[in-house]
Amino acid sequence: MTKILVLYHSNTTNTQRMAELVAEGAQQLDETEVRLRSIEEADHADLEWCDGLALGSPTNYGCVSWQMKRWWDQQPIENWGKRDGKIGCVFSSAGAWGGGQEWTCMALLSILINYGFLVFGLTDYSGIKFSAHYGAISAGAPEEERVQEACRRLGRRLSEWTANMIHGRTEAHPLNQSYERFKDLGK
Numbered sequence: 001m002t003k004i005l006v007l008y009h010s011n012t013t014n015t016q017r018m019a020e021l022v023a024e025g026a027q028q029l030d031e032t033e034v035r036l037r038s039i040e041e042a043d044h045a046d047l048e049w050c051d052g053l054a055l056g057s058p059t060n061y062g063c064v065s066w067q068m069k070r071w072w073d074q075q076p077i078e079n080w081g082k083r084d085g086k087i088g089c090v091f092s093s094a095g096a097w098g099g100g101q102e103w104t105c106m107a108l109l110s111i112l113i114n115y116g117f118l119v120f121g122l123t124d125y126s127g128i129k130f131s132a133h134y135g136a137i138s139a140g141a142p143e144e145e146r147v148q149e150a151c152r153r154l155g156r157r158l159s160e161w162t163a164n165m166i167h168g169r170t171e172a173h174p175l176n177q178s179y180e181r182f183k184d185l186g187k
C-alpha cells in the first residue's frame with residue numbers, strides 16, 4: 001500500500017480546499033492510502049508514516065505562513081536525516097495571480113529538500129497557458145476547473161511517483177499512464 005500524507009495550513013480554507021483536491025487526486029491510483037491532515041492535527045508520527053507528502057501553505061508576504069514554518073521548526077531534531085528518500089511536492093494559494101504562490105512553493109520545496117525529500121513538479125498542462133511546474137497554485141479558493149485539475153493531478157502524480165520509486169511499481173510510472181497530459185500545450 002502506498003501511503004500518502006497531504007499536510008496543509010490554512011487560515012480561511014482556500015489552501016484546505018486545494019488539499020482536499022490533492023487528496024482526491026492521490027486516491028485515484030489503486031492501492032493508495034491517503035491521510036489528509038492540517039498542521040493542527042498532524043505530528044511527527046504522520047511524517048514517519050508516509051511514503052509521499054504533499055505540503056500546502058497560504059502565501060503570506062510571498063512566503064510560507066509562520067504557522068507552517070513553526071510546525072517544521074518544532075519537529076524533533078533527532079528525526080532529521082532519518083526520513084530521507086520520501087517523495088514530496090507542494091501547493092499554495094495567494095490572494096491574486098502573481099501574488100507570490102511560486103515563491104511560497106519554492107520555500108516549501110526548500111523545507112522538503114532540507115529534510116531529505118525527493119521533490120518534483122508537474123510537466124502537465126491542466127488548462128490553456130496553465131501549468132503547475134513548481135507545484136499547484138491558486139488565486140483565492142480553487143474555483144476554476146484548471147486549478148482544480150492541477151491540484152488533482154499533483155496528488156495523482158505524487159501517488160504515481162511514490163508507488164514507482166518506493167514500491168517498485170513499474171506500471172505506476174507517469175509515462176505509463178493513459179490519461180491526457182498535454183491537451184492544452186501550445187494553445
Ligand SMILES: Cc1cc2nc3c(=O)[nH]c(=O)nc-3n(C[C@H](O)[C@H](O)[C@H](O)COP(=O)(O)O)c2cc1C
Pocket residue numbers: 009010011012013014015016057058059060061062063093094095096098099100139140141
Ligand atoms: C498575513 C497575510 C499575508 C498575505 N500575503 C499575501 C501575499 O504576499 N500575496 C498574496 O497574493 N496574498 C497574500 N495574502 C492573501 C492570502 O494568501 C490568500 O487570502 C490565500 O488565499 C489564503 O489562503 P487560506 O484561505 O488557505 O488561508 C496574505 C494574507 C495574509 C493574512
